[in-house]
Amino acid sequence: MPASEPVRLGRKRVLPACPNPLFLRWLTELRDEAREKGLKTQYTYQKALSSLNKYPLPLRNAKEAKILQNFGDGICKILDEKLQRYHQENGADAQIQSVSSAAPPAGRADNNSVAPSRKNSAGDGGKDRAPDGKKKRREYVPQKRSGGHAVLLTLYRQSQIPDSKGFMFKLELQAEAQPLCDKSFTVPDLGSKYTAWTSVSTLIQKNLLIKTHNPARYSLTEEGLALAERLAAAERQTTEEEEEEEEGPGVVDLTGSDDGEGEEDRTHPTGSAAGQQSSDTDASCSSEKPQSSQTTSRHQGGGCLLPGTYEIILCVDFIETTGGSNHRKQELVKELQRNRVNFDIRKLNVGDFLWVAREKVTPVPGQLRVPAGRELVLDYIIERKRMDDLCGSIIDGRFREQKFRLKRCGLHRPVYLVEEHGTAASHLSLPEATLQQAIVNTQVVDGFFVKRVQDVRESAAYLTIMTRYLNKVYQNRTLSCRSRELEGDVCGAEEERGVPSCSLISFAEFNHGAVKNKCQTVREVFARQLMQISGLSGDKAAAILEHYSTPHSLMAAYERCASEAEKEKLLASVRYGKLKRNVGPALSRTVYQLYCTQGPLS
């Protein structure tokens, strides 16, 4: 079969075909299932898998497998059941040892597609084999229609588009890859906490995928590109074979889109329009040339919420409701309940309160779970501070840090809700005047709205009225979803006063973007590291980063220096800050000592 040639060529080593591909596949499936559920049995299946892999002879039934190490009665029984079902479906004569073509969605497999495509994550990777040194590490190839497979293919197709940006953002990638994957990228299966997106970390670990920047950008490594190329070729080949068999490309398209729709319905029962769109993409993807035109349009098209199809809900950060020996925190929730406020407690990565417009969804007949409605975040975000909190946060620096994060969270109307508690502030560790100045600064310098209340009850009243008011204001508005990642932040200033903003970001994107300690880049860590030297301020670190943006590049620069004296002065004349001052010899020397001392530091 000449068509399979390029696929084989890409492999470093032709895998010896396992004589028992069906058992192998079933065991792999069992193991992956168990792993996704976090069950210990995954290890049992893994052990059995390794034994099976080593066994060179074909097995006629599962009983025969019992002679193998790690094959107990349980596994044999499961395999036998599967085998029976298989025979029922394919006839008693169906060969089980040789390669067969029964794999459901993967369709007609060519000779090597059933060859073990194993899914190894870091935990067991490598441990179960290669104790004998001559055996090479088996290459990681994600299963067809798995998350990893879909992500690789999507990135590959994107990279083939002329003038593509060379990377994809998370939301983009998920949306594009979803039609190629059986599992949902966003909603975990019942009883599991993993989604298809989980496989991305495996891809990164296997050095197939690289994640850079913040917000994260995903692109293929060279190895990833090579693998994805082969996957794409295999995919094409499958399609071609289908075409040959079915005679006529029109038929193929039809089945392709039928399949796609079916998948969609299973995973995302929301709206037939969305399903239709993705199946379109699916169909075009399985045709020979990937089409670029559809890549972005779908994302924006799906995000409109018409008046009446959504409700405004107050979101309360769970920190505001839990913990604390005093009952103050419960008080707020109780008060909100008493006021019949439509609110939801969840983890907010920035701020204490905000509002979402949540799509109203109705249960789908035959579905246990109500499909998740879309959620867009309104432009208001509230940080609540009691006077003593304020005092503490000024002292430990959280005050500035929080304001910094609020300013960058993507919501344009930050509100500082200050609970003054009458004269209770008088015995705090900072003078009243300092606290008042900090509050006024928040309004004047940072441009936040400052709302002053006396106590929790008044806070609850305020939140109640705000919720009601926002409900009223948004009664007749059509909302559209915009993405910060794809479109950047728009300036909020253009919005007229009193006219609420209707182009909103999704809650998921908002909250993901606000994670405090996510996605550290090498550059960021290096900046923070440099700032650990006393006297090396943020602007000096930034200036050094202009020249040397990684520890590696700084070390390399030191190595290029001809003498120790030169190394010592390497950073002395780096200019920093508004005044373009020199970093200076003393600090340059300290950094030199830190990075160039050959022995232990003191």
Added chain:
Amino acid sequence: MSLLRRAKTWEISDSEGSDAETKPDLNPEVATETKEDQSSGDQNRSVLPAAAGRQSAPSLSPPRPQGSGTPSPTRKRRTKEEIEADRQKAKERKEERERQRAARVQEKEERREAAERLKSLRPENCLKCLTVRLDPALLQQDGSDILLDTLAAFEWRFSIESQQLSHSITWTRDLPQQGEDVSVEEEQVVLVLGLADFMDMVISVKRMLDSEGEETERGSFLSPLLECLNRDAQKVVTLLVIESNYSINACGEHPRDEMLQSKLGMKNVDIEEVLVYLQLCKNISLVFLDGWQDVTDHVCAVTKALSKRPFKLLTERAELPFCVDGSWASGVRVERDGSGLVEVWSKQIQQLNRVSPAVASAVTASYPSPQLLLQAYQSLASEEERKGLLAGLLVKSGGKERRIGPEISARVYRCVTAQNPQLVLD
């Protein structure tokens, strides 16, 4: 060889740019000549030996510093053209030097100006440019003297003149950089009201909201306020409401509650509704105060905040993707002899997400300097081994013994050795 050495020192000083005023003049002639020999200063080392060879071979003597402009003694006969060419070259060099000098002077000038500009933005200087403008109506109220007295005591500039909005305080800021009489109006507006006036306003707004846009009687404070905001939507108005004879009575109720209830049966909910409307639609905030002392304090706080703002906005400009304030950023003091660096090294490792001090000290105990860690990485053959170098190191914390995991080990490795600054570590 000496030539080579000199050429190098010159290169270094050149790479430092205009800051290196002291060095290049030590031996300008040699420097410039060498530069030309090296195909105009391109720091290409492969060219260097050839250039040095060509010049030093015939004479075997280092070029003379005093030989400025004079022909080298080894070149005996020179044609007129050659002399002319040399002269031309010398002229060009001179011009080049002068250009550099001029550039240096200019840059110095620019830096001085930048420093001046920055200096003028410092809060203490900004404060001198601010004028607090008070509406005369305010001064008719009892107790308002304290505001005037305080402003005078601070020696802040203030003026008493009729404002667009009666009973309001505004601020203007002079812009001395842009000429004598240029000033801008700040967006902050403070409106001082008595409780009764405020209640009138609340009732007017309430009526306005209930009538859903129909023209209603707006009262003496509300309509000028709304007009003012219509004229300039950027204004940020704060209502300072003085609750005279402010005292919380026995049952903890504020006097305004009583007053509200007595007036048209208005409840707290109604007032809150009005305030939310003012916030969302007009960006108006509200502070209840118990007298002119508080008003004065507030006005002073706003003035100070305004004086701080230009500098803060300038320095706040985000160069780094995180807030540079906070206890983590204070840094470890390092002495001249380098003591303290081991703590810096440990703190550096802690800058990676989810790396505790205990884990960091486990790393620094085994590899007590970045160089030692790097050497350990270099001694390992495979990527896998290097990634896993730190995995398994014993961590001692609180009696329990744990080991560093493969994930942290790999992250430290990538952080130290990665060449892509944008690589995400998590």
